[in-house]
Amino acid sequence: MDRWELFLETFFKSEVITRYWPEILSGLWVTIEVALAVVVAGLALGLALAVLRAYRILAVTALIVVFVDMFRALPPLVVVLIFYFGLPNIGIVLSNWTVLWLVLTLVLAAFAEEIFWAGILSVPKGQWEAARSTGLGFGQALVWVVLPQAVRLTIPPLTNRTIAITKNTALGTVIGVGEILNQATTATSFSGNATPLMLGAIAYLLLFVPVVMVGRWIETRFAWERA
Protein backbone atom coordinates (compact mmCIF):
# COMPACT_ATOMS: atom_id res chain seq x y z
CA MET A 1 0.00 0.00 0.00
CA ASP A 2 1.54 3.29 -0.99
CA ARG A 3 1.28 6.41 1.14
CA TRP A 4 -1.68 7.86 -0.72
CA GLU A 5 -3.71 4.67 -0.30
CA LEU A 6 -2.76 4.56 3.37
CA PHE A 7 -3.95 8.15 3.73
CA LEU A 8 -7.30 7.41 2.06
CA GLU A 9 -7.71 4.20 4.03
CA THR A 10 -7.04 6.07 7.30
CA PHE A 11 -9.06 9.25 6.83
CA PHE A 12 -11.54 8.63 3.98
CA LYS A 13 -12.54 4.96 4.20
CA SER A 14 -15.77 4.69 2.22
CA GLU A 15 -17.44 1.95 4.33
CA VAL A 16 -16.83 4.00 7.47
CA ILE A 17 -18.20 7.11 5.80
CA THR A 18 -21.45 5.39 4.78
CA ARG A 19 -21.79 3.76 8.21
CA TYR A 20 -21.17 6.83 10.37
CA TRP A 21 -22.10 9.99 8.48
CA PRO A 22 -25.64 10.05 9.95
CA GLU A 23 -24.09 10.17 13.45
CA ILE A 24 -21.87 13.09 12.51
CA LEU A 25 -24.87 14.84 10.97
CA SER A 26 -26.91 14.44 14.16
CA GLY A 27 -23.91 15.87 16.03
CA LEU A 28 -23.89 18.79 13.61
CA TRP A 29 -27.51 19.61 14.55
CA VAL A 30 -26.70 19.48 18.26
CA THR A 31 -23.72 21.81 17.71
CA ILE A 32 -25.87 24.27 15.75
CA GLU A 33 -28.58 24.10 18.42
CA VAL A 34 -26.22 24.83 21.33
CA ALA A 35 -24.37 27.48 19.33
CA LEU A 36 -27.51 29.43 18.44
CA ALA A 37 -28.85 29.22 22.00
CA VAL A 38 -25.50 30.49 23.34
CA VAL A 39 -25.29 33.38 20.87
CA VAL A 40 -28.84 34.60 21.57
CA ALA A 41 -28.68 34.27 25.36
CA GLY A 42 -25.05 35.43 25.70
CA LEU A 43 -25.45 38.58 23.63
CA ALA A 44 -28.76 39.45 25.30
CA LEU A 45 -27.32 39.02 28.79
CA GLY A 46 -24.16 40.94 27.85
CA LEU A 47 -26.19 43.85 26.49
CA ALA A 48 -28.46 43.82 29.55
CA LEU A 49 -25.44 43.99 31.87
CA ALA A 50 -23.87 46.85 29.88
CA VAL A 51 -27.15 48.80 30.06
CA LEU A 52 -27.37 48.13 33.78
CA ARG A 53 -23.81 49.38 34.18
CA ALA A 54 -24.70 52.62 32.40
CA TYR A 55 -26.86 53.59 35.41
CA ARG A 56 -23.58 53.81 37.37
CA ILE A 57 -24.84 52.39 40.64
CA LEU A 58 -21.64 51.57 42.51
CA ALA A 59 -22.62 48.17 43.97
CA VAL A 60 -24.11 46.98 40.68
CA THR A 61 -21.06 48.12 38.71
CA ALA A 62 -18.74 46.33 41.12
CA LEU A 63 -20.68 43.07 40.79
CA ILE A 64 -20.69 43.31 37.00
CA VAL A 65 -16.94 44.02 36.85
CA VAL A 66 -16.16 41.03 39.08
CA PHE A 67 -18.41 38.77 37.00
CA VAL A 68 -16.86 39.97 33.74
CA ASP A 69 -13.28 39.69 34.96
CA MET A 70 -13.82 36.20 36.33
CA PHE A 71 -15.30 34.81 33.16
CA ARG A 72 -12.65 36.51 31.04
CA ALA A 73 -9.89 34.98 33.17
CA LEU A 74 -11.21 31.44 33.74
CA PRO A 75 -10.75 28.72 31.11
CA PRO A 76 -14.30 27.68 30.11
CA LEU A 77 -13.51 23.98 30.58
CA VAL A 78 -12.76 24.65 34.27
CA VAL A 79 -16.19 26.20 34.76
CA VAL A 80 -17.86 23.39 32.82
CA LEU A 81 -16.31 20.78 35.11
CA ILE A 82 -17.17 22.71 38.31
CA PHE A 83 -20.82 23.06 37.24
CA TYR A 84 -21.12 19.52 35.88
CA PHE A 85 -19.54 17.67 38.79
CA GLY A 86 -20.22 20.09 41.64
CA LEU A 87 -23.81 21.29 41.27
CA PRO A 88 -25.53 17.86 41.51
CA ASN A 89 -23.99 17.38 44.97
CA ILE A 90 -25.80 20.45 46.28
CA GLY A 91 -29.09 19.37 44.76
CA ILE A 92 -28.94 21.25 41.44
CA VAL A 93 -29.17 18.67 38.69
CA LEU A 94 -28.71 20.10 35.20
CA SER A 95 -28.46 18.10 32.00
CA ASN A 96 -25.06 18.12 30.28
CA TRP A 97 -26.61 20.14 27.45
CA THR A 98 -27.79 22.77 29.94
CA VAL A 99 -24.39 22.97 31.66
CA LEU A 100 -22.61 23.52 28.34
CA TRP A 101 -25.17 26.13 27.26
CA LEU A 102 -25.11 27.93 30.60
CA VAL A 103 -21.31 28.14 30.88
CA LEU A 104 -20.77 29.33 27.31
CA THR A 105 -23.62 31.84 27.71
CA LEU A 106 -21.98 33.29 30.82
CA VAL A 107 -18.58 33.47 29.08
CA LEU A 108 -20.03 35.17 26.01
CA ALA A 109 -22.06 37.54 28.21
CA ALA A 110 -18.89 38.59 30.06
CA PHE A 111 -16.96 39.38 26.89
CA ALA A 112 -20.01 40.98 25.24
CA GLU A 113 -20.65 43.22 28.26
CA GLU A 114 -17.08 44.51 28.08
CA ILE A 115 -17.39 45.22 24.35
CA PHE A 116 -20.84 46.86 24.61
CA TRP A 117 -19.63 48.94 27.56
CA ALA A 118 -16.61 50.15 25.59
CA GLY A 119 -19.06 51.05 22.82
CA ILE A 120 -21.27 53.03 25.19
CA LEU A 121 -18.24 54.90 26.57
CA SER A 122 -17.09 55.78 23.07
CA VAL A 123 -20.28 57.73 22.30
CA PRO A 124 -19.43 61.42 22.80
CA LYS A 125 -20.87 63.08 25.90
CA GLY A 126 -22.57 65.71 23.77
CA GLN A 127 -24.87 63.03 22.35
CA TRP A 128 -26.09 62.24 25.88
CA GLU A 129 -26.54 65.90 26.74
CA ALA A 130 -28.32 66.71 23.51
CA ALA A 131 -30.65 63.74 23.92
CA ARG A 132 -31.47 64.63 27.52
CA SER A 133 -32.01 68.30 26.64
CA THR A 134 -34.71 67.37 24.13
CA GLY A 135 -36.63 65.94 27.07
CA LEU A 136 -35.74 62.25 26.76
CA GLY A 137 -35.33 60.39 30.04
CA PHE A 138 -32.08 58.60 30.88
CA GLY A 139 -33.41 55.25 29.71
CA GLN A 140 -34.81 56.76 26.53
CA ALA A 141 -31.56 58.55 25.72
CA LEU A 142 -29.70 55.28 26.25
CA VAL A 143 -32.01 53.18 24.08
CA TRP A 144 -32.76 55.60 21.25
CA VAL A 145 -29.58 57.68 20.98
CA VAL A 146 -26.57 56.09 22.63
CA LEU A 147 -27.05 52.35 22.03
CA PRO A 148 -27.69 52.56 18.28
CA GLN A 149 -24.35 54.38 17.89
CA ALA A 150 -22.54 52.17 20.40
CA VAL A 151 -23.67 48.88 18.89
CA ARG A 152 -22.38 49.81 15.42
CA LEU A 153 -18.88 50.25 16.79
CA THR A 154 -19.01 46.96 18.64
CA ILE A 155 -19.94 44.78 15.68
CA PRO A 156 -16.44 43.77 14.46
CA PRO A 157 -14.94 42.79 17.86
CA LEU A 158 -18.21 41.21 18.92
CA THR A 159 -18.37 39.06 15.79
CA ASN A 160 -14.87 37.69 16.33
CA ARG A 161 -15.46 36.97 20.00
CA THR A 162 -18.81 35.33 19.34
CA ILE A 163 -17.25 33.03 16.74
CA ALA A 164 -14.43 32.04 19.10
CA ILE A 165 -16.80 31.26 21.97
CA THR A 166 -19.28 29.41 19.75
CA LYS A 167 -16.48 27.05 18.70
CA ASN A 168 -16.16 26.08 22.36
CA THR A 169 -19.31 23.99 21.93
CA ALA A 170 -16.73 21.26 21.21
CA LEU A 171 -16.00 21.27 24.96
CA GLY A 172 -19.38 19.55 25.34
CA THR A 173 -17.69 16.30 24.35
CA VAL A 174 -15.90 16.21 27.72
CA ILE A 175 -19.23 15.98 29.57
CA GLY A 176 -20.90 13.79 26.97
CA VAL A 177 -23.02 16.24 24.98
CA GLY A 178 -23.61 14.47 21.65
CA GLU A 179 -22.21 17.24 19.45
CA ILE A 180 -19.95 16.77 16.42
CA LEU A 181 -16.71 16.01 18.24
CA ASN A 182 -18.41 13.60 20.64
CA GLN A 183 -20.04 11.66 17.79
CA ALA A 184 -16.74 11.63 15.89
CA THR A 185 -14.62 10.30 18.75
CA THR A 186 -17.22 7.66 19.64
CA ALA A 187 -17.45 6.52 16.02
CA THR A 188 -13.66 6.48 15.75
CA SER A 189 -13.31 4.13 18.69
CA PHE A 190 -16.12 1.86 17.40
CA SER A 191 -14.78 1.68 13.87
CA GLY A 192 -11.09 1.59 14.79
CA ASN A 193 -10.52 4.10 12.00
CA ALA A 194 -9.83 7.84 11.92
CA THR A 195 -12.37 8.58 9.16
CA PRO A 196 -15.09 9.81 11.58
CA LEU A 197 -12.61 12.33 13.02
CA MET A 198 -11.98 13.61 9.51
CA LEU A 199 -15.74 13.79 8.89
CA GLY A 200 -16.12 15.70 12.15
CA ALA A 201 -13.37 18.15 11.18
CA ILE A 202 -15.06 18.64 7.78
CA ALA A 203 -18.41 19.24 9.52
CA TYR A 204 -16.80 21.96 11.65
CA LEU A 205 -15.21 23.52 8.58
CA LEU A 206 -18.53 23.52 6.72
CA LEU A 207 -20.13 25.20 9.71
CA PHE A 208 -17.46 27.72 10.67
CA VAL A 209 -15.48 28.65 7.53
CA PRO A 210 -18.47 30.64 6.19
CA VAL A 211 -18.86 32.27 9.61
CA VAL A 212 -15.15 33.17 9.74
CA MET A 213 -15.37 34.58 6.20
CA VAL A 214 -18.41 36.70 7.12
CA GLY A 215 -16.50 37.89 10.19
CA ARG A 216 -13.56 38.92 8.02
CA TRP A 217 -15.93 40.75 5.65
CA ILE A 218 -17.63 42.59 8.52
CA GLU A 219 -14.24 43.61 9.89
CA THR A 220 -12.97 45.14 6.64
CA ARG A 221 -16.34 46.74 5.84
CA PHE A 222 -16.64 48.49 9.17
CA ALA A 223 -12.96 49.48 9.21
CA TRP A 224 -13.47 51.06 5.83
CA GLU A 225 -16.52 53.02 6.95
CA ARG A 226 -14.65 54.42 9.92
CA ALA A 227 -11.89 55.82 7.72
Place this chain on the structure above:
Amino acid sequence: MQALIEQFFNLDIMVQAWPVLLGGLWVTLTLCALVIPLGLIGGLGAALLATSRYRAVRWAMVPVVDVFRALPPLVLLIFVYSGLPFAGVDLTPYQAVAIAFALNSSAYYGEIYRAGIASVPKGQLEAARSTGLSAAQTTAYVVLPQAVRTVLPDLVSNTIEVVKLTSLASVVALPELLYSADMARSITFNASPIVLAALLYLALLWPCVRLLSRLERRMAA
Protein backbone atom coordinates in the same frame (compact mmCIF):
# COMPACT_ATOMS: atom_id res chain seq x y z
CA MET B 1 -25.10 26.72 52.49
CA GLN B 2 -23.19 24.14 54.51
CA ALA B 3 -23.46 21.67 51.60
CA LEU B 4 -22.21 24.35 49.24
CA ILE B 5 -19.11 24.98 51.32
CA GLU B 6 -18.55 21.24 51.78
CA GLN B 7 -18.78 20.66 48.05
CA PHE B 8 -16.96 23.65 46.59
CA PHE B 9 -14.75 25.13 49.29
CA ASN B 10 -13.71 22.14 51.37
CA LEU B 11 -10.46 23.30 52.96
CA ASP B 12 -9.29 19.83 54.07
CA ILE B 13 -9.60 18.50 50.54
CA MET B 14 -7.97 21.62 49.11
CA VAL B 15 -4.99 21.19 51.42
CA GLN B 16 -4.68 17.54 50.40
CA ALA B 17 -4.90 18.38 46.70
CA TRP B 18 -2.49 21.33 46.92
CA PRO B 19 0.79 19.51 46.08
CA VAL B 20 -0.78 17.75 43.08
CA LEU B 21 -2.21 21.03 41.81
CA LEU B 22 1.08 22.80 42.28
CA GLY B 23 2.72 20.16 40.07
CA GLY B 24 -0.05 20.73 37.55
CA LEU B 25 0.45 24.49 37.67
CA TRP B 26 4.12 24.00 36.85
CA VAL B 27 3.23 21.88 33.80
CA THR B 28 0.73 24.56 32.72
CA LEU B 29 3.43 27.23 32.97
CA THR B 30 5.97 25.19 30.97
CA LEU B 31 3.27 24.52 28.39
CA CYS B 32 2.63 28.28 28.12
CA ALA B 33 6.37 28.90 27.82
CA LEU B 34 6.36 26.54 24.85
CA VAL B 35 3.11 27.41 23.07
CA ILE B 36 3.13 31.22 23.40
CA PRO B 37 6.54 31.71 21.67
CA LEU B 38 5.61 29.13 19.02
CA GLY B 39 2.37 31.01 18.33
CA LEU B 40 4.03 34.43 18.32
CA ILE B 41 6.70 33.30 15.87
CA GLY B 42 4.35 31.19 13.75
CA GLY B 43 1.87 34.03 13.66
CA LEU B 44 4.51 36.51 12.55
CA GLY B 45 5.47 34.15 9.74
CA ALA B 46 1.83 33.74 8.74
CA ALA B 47 1.28 37.52 8.78
CA LEU B 48 4.36 38.21 6.67
CA LEU B 49 3.19 35.64 4.13
CA ALA B 50 -0.35 37.05 4.22
CA THR B 51 0.98 40.53 3.40
CA SER B 52 3.53 39.27 0.87
CA ARG B 53 4.30 41.16 -2.33
CA TYR B 54 3.22 38.11 -4.31
CA ARG B 55 -0.51 37.84 -4.84
CA ALA B 56 -0.36 34.02 -5.12
CA VAL B 57 1.20 33.75 -1.65
CA ARG B 58 -1.32 36.17 -0.14
CA TRP B 59 -4.24 34.28 -1.64
CA ALA B 60 -2.89 30.90 -0.62
CA MET B 61 -2.66 32.05 3.00
CA VAL B 62 -6.35 32.98 3.29
CA PRO B 63 -7.80 29.43 3.24
CA VAL B 64 -4.96 28.11 5.42
CA VAL B 65 -5.60 30.70 8.12
CA ASP B 66 -9.38 30.35 7.82
CA VAL B 67 -9.21 26.58 8.29
CA PHE B 68 -7.25 26.89 11.54
CA ARG B 69 -9.51 29.70 12.75
CA ALA B 70 -12.63 27.69 11.93
CA LEU B 71 -11.59 24.45 13.64
CA PRO B 72 -12.23 24.47 17.38
CA PRO B 73 -8.85 23.96 19.09
CA LEU B 74 -10.13 20.86 20.90
CA VAL B 75 -11.09 19.30 17.55
CA LEU B 76 -7.63 20.04 16.18
CA LEU B 77 -6.02 18.58 19.30
CA ILE B 78 -8.09 15.36 19.23
CA PHE B 79 -7.43 15.03 15.51
CA VAL B 80 -3.67 15.30 16.01
CA TYR B 81 -3.63 13.13 19.13
CA SER B 82 -6.16 10.38 18.23
CA GLY B 83 -6.31 10.63 14.44
CA LEU B 84 -2.66 10.69 13.40
CA PRO B 85 -1.72 7.41 15.17
CA PHE B 86 -4.03 5.63 12.69
CA ALA B 87 -1.72 6.93 9.96
CA GLY B 88 1.29 5.61 11.82
CA VAL B 89 2.27 8.92 13.44
CA ASP B 90 2.45 8.35 17.18
CA LEU B 91 2.75 11.45 19.30
CA THR B 92 3.10 11.94 23.03
CA PRO B 93 0.39 14.15 24.61
CA TYR B 94 2.99 16.91 24.95
CA GLN B 95 3.91 16.80 21.25
CA ALA B 96 0.26 16.64 20.16
CA VAL B 97 -0.64 19.63 22.33
CA ALA B 98 2.35 21.62 21.10
CA ILE B 99 1.52 20.97 17.44
CA ALA B 100 -2.23 21.58 17.72
CA PHE B 101 -1.96 24.74 19.82
CA ALA B 102 0.94 26.14 17.80
CA LEU B 103 -1.17 25.85 14.64
CA ASN B 104 -4.25 27.31 16.31
CA SER B 105 -2.55 30.21 18.03
CA SER B 106 -0.38 31.01 14.99
CA ALA B 107 -3.57 31.53 12.98
CA TYR B 108 -4.94 33.91 15.62
CA TYR B 109 -1.70 35.79 16.29
CA GLY B 110 -1.21 35.95 12.51
CA GLU B 111 -4.53 37.72 11.98
CA ILE B 112 -3.62 40.24 14.70
CA TYR B 113 -0.20 41.03 13.22
CA ARG B 114 -1.80 41.29 9.78
CA ALA B 115 -4.29 43.88 11.02
CA GLY B 116 -1.39 45.79 12.62
CA ILE B 117 0.69 45.72 9.45
CA ALA B 118 -2.33 46.89 7.43
CA SER B 119 -2.74 49.84 9.80
CA VAL B 120 0.73 51.27 9.05
CA PRO B 121 0.30 54.06 6.46
CA LYS B 122 1.77 53.35 3.05
CA GLY B 123 3.80 56.55 3.22
CA GLN B 124 5.87 55.05 6.02
CA LEU B 125 6.87 52.20 3.77
CA GLU B 126 7.66 54.48 0.85
CA ALA B 127 9.66 56.87 3.02
CA ALA B 128 11.67 53.99 4.51
CA ARG B 129 12.41 52.49 1.11
CA SER B 130 13.40 55.91 -0.28
CA THR B 131 16.00 56.33 2.47
CA GLY B 132 17.70 53.26 1.06
CA LEU B 133 16.42 50.57 3.43
CA SER B 134 15.78 47.21 1.81
CA ALA B 135 12.32 45.63 1.89
CA ALA B 136 13.34 43.34 4.75
CA GLN B 137 14.88 46.21 6.73
CA THR B 138 11.75 48.31 6.16
CA THR B 139 9.58 45.51 7.53
CA ALA B 140 11.81 44.86 10.52
CA TYR B 141 12.68 48.43 11.55
CA VAL B 142 9.76 50.55 10.33
CA VAL B 143 6.58 48.55 9.75
CA LEU B 144 6.64 45.91 12.50
CA PRO B 145 7.45 48.20 15.45
CA GLN B 146 4.50 50.44 14.58
CA ALA B 147 2.26 47.47 13.80
CA VAL B 148 2.97 45.75 17.11
CA ARG B 149 2.35 48.96 19.05
CA THR B 150 -1.07 49.37 17.46
CA VAL B 151 -2.24 45.82 18.14
CA LEU B 152 -0.58 45.35 21.54
CA PRO B 153 -3.91 45.01 23.41
CA ASP B 154 -5.03 42.32 20.96
CA LEU B 155 -1.72 40.47 21.38
CA VAL B 156 -2.12 40.53 25.17
CA SER B 157 -5.74 39.44 24.88
CA ASN B 158 -4.82 36.53 22.64
CA THR B 159 -2.01 35.51 24.98
CA ILE B 160 -4.54 35.28 27.83
CA GLU B 161 -6.64 33.08 25.54
CA VAL B 162 -3.63 30.82 24.89
CA VAL B 163 -3.03 30.36 28.62
CA LYS B 164 -6.70 29.40 29.02
CA LEU B 165 -6.34 27.16 25.98
CA THR B 166 -3.73 25.01 27.70
CA SER B 167 -6.50 23.68 29.98
CA LEU B 168 -7.72 21.65 26.99
CA ALA B 169 -4.57 19.57 27.25
CA SER B 170 -6.30 17.82 30.17
CA VAL B 171 -8.51 16.05 27.61
CA VAL B 172 -5.50 14.15 26.22
CA ALA B 173 -4.26 13.32 29.75
CA LEU B 174 -1.42 15.82 29.87
CA PRO B 175 -1.05 16.38 33.62
CA GLU B 176 -1.43 20.17 33.63
CA LEU B 177 -3.39 22.16 36.21
CA LEU B 178 -6.93 21.20 35.20
CA TYR B 179 -6.02 17.53 34.66
CA SER B 180 -4.44 17.32 38.11
CA ALA B 181 -7.48 19.00 39.64
CA ASP B 182 -9.87 16.65 37.87
CA MET B 183 -7.85 13.65 39.07
CA ALA B 184 -8.16 14.93 42.62
CA ARG B 185 -11.87 15.48 42.07
CA SER B 186 -12.46 11.93 40.88
CA ILE B 187 -10.63 10.54 43.90
CA THR B 188 -12.34 12.76 46.50
CA PHE B 189 -15.78 12.96 44.80
CA ASN B 190 -15.68 16.66 45.60
CA ALA B 191 -15.48 19.71 43.34
CA SER B 192 -13.15 21.66 45.67
CA PRO B 193 -9.93 20.72 43.82
CA ILE B 194 -11.34 22.18 40.59
CA VAL B 195 -12.43 25.29 42.48
CA LEU B 196 -8.87 25.54 43.77
CA ALA B 197 -7.59 25.18 40.20
CA ALA B 198 -10.01 27.95 39.18
CA LEU B 199 -8.55 30.15 41.93
CA LEU B 200 -5.04 29.47 40.64
CA TYR B 201 -6.11 30.37 37.09
CA LEU B 202 -7.67 33.56 38.49
CA ALA B 203 -4.48 34.40 40.42
CA LEU B 204 -2.53 33.93 37.20
CA LEU B 205 -4.87 35.68 34.77
CA TRP B 206 -6.93 38.22 36.69
CA PRO B 207 -4.04 40.72 36.84
CA CYS B 208 -3.55 40.21 33.10
CA VAL B 209 -7.23 40.87 32.40
CA ARG B 210 -7.10 44.07 34.52
CA LEU B 211 -3.93 45.18 32.72
CA LEU B 212 -5.64 44.48 29.41
CA SER B 213 -8.68 46.58 30.32
CA ARG B 214 -6.40 49.50 31.19
CA LEU B 215 -4.38 49.02 28.04
CA GLU B 216 -7.52 48.96 25.91
CA ARG B 217 -8.88 52.09 27.52
CA ARG B 218 -5.56 53.91 27.07
CA MET B 219 -5.35 52.97 23.41
CA ALA B 220 -8.97 54.06 22.86
CA ALA B 221 -8.38 57.45 24.50
